[in-house]
Amino acid sequence: MQRWLMKTEPDTFSIDDLQRRKIEPWNGVRNYQARNFIRAMRRGDPVLIYHSSCAVPGVAGIGKVASAPYPDPTQFDPKSEYFDAGSDRGDPRWTLVDVAFVRKLQRVITLDELKTLRSLGDFALIRRGNRLSVLPVSKAQWQAILALE
DNA sequence: GCCAACGTTGGC
DNA sequence: GCCAACGTTGGC
Numbered sequence: 001m002q003r004w005l006m007k008t009e010p011d012t013f014s015i016d017d018l019q020r021r022k023i024e025p026w027n028g029v030r031n032y033q034a035r036n037f038i039r040a041m042r043r044g045d046p047v048l049i050y051h052s053s054c055a056v057p058g059v060a061g062i063g064k065v066a067s068a069p070y071p072d073p074t075q076f077d078p079k080s081e082y083f084d085a086g087s088d089r090g091d092p093r094w095t096l097v098d099v100a101f102v103r104k105l106q107r108v109i110t111l112d113e114l115k116t117l118r119s120l121g122d123f124a125l126i127r128r129g130n131r132l133s134v135l136p137v138s139k140a141q142w143q144a145i146l147a148l149e
Numbered sequence: 150g151c152c153a154a155c156g157t158t159g160g161c
Numbered sequence: 162g163c164c165a166a167c168g169t170t171g172g173c
Contacts, residue, residue: 007158007159052160053158057159111160129158129159130158130159131157131158
């Protein structure tokens with residue numbers, strides 16, 4: 001089992017939206033490194049849901065991977081903002097998983113707090129200039145983050 | 150294959 | 162809204 005962190009912009013899709021929907025196809029990831037992490041996901045893997053590009057960026061809740069990785073259908077939909085004319089149906093370029101709601105945190109654990117957590121070690125989320133929207137979280141990092149709740 | 154231009158992400 | 166970081170594109 002591996003642990004992950006997935007970013008979402010709460011103005012577009014927040015932890016509350018995930019709670020209402022219960023399960024959501026996590027479409028629109030269009031970065032090869034993030035895609036490769038998605039392809040390594042397995043059903044049941046725990047996921048930190050992170051709110052980005054908002055007033056208080058931080059970890060807002062917990063989800064879990066609820067499907068095997070499969071081709072992101074939006075890449076073949078010309079009407080979708082995620083359409084990719086270069087993707088081949090025989091060998092789709094972009095992959096997603098379904099993410100299920102597990103719980104909201106009692107409070108958002110902010111990026112500011114995470115930056116001060118020495119125990120996180122080298123963590124991609126708090127590296128300067130980081131833009132990865134899907135990244136792995138070690139067991140130690142997972143526990144250190146949730147200990148702040 | 151290099152690299153300048155351009156686009157996107159995301160914190161502030 | 163600004164801008165640093167960095168990925169992608171395309172001319173050469």
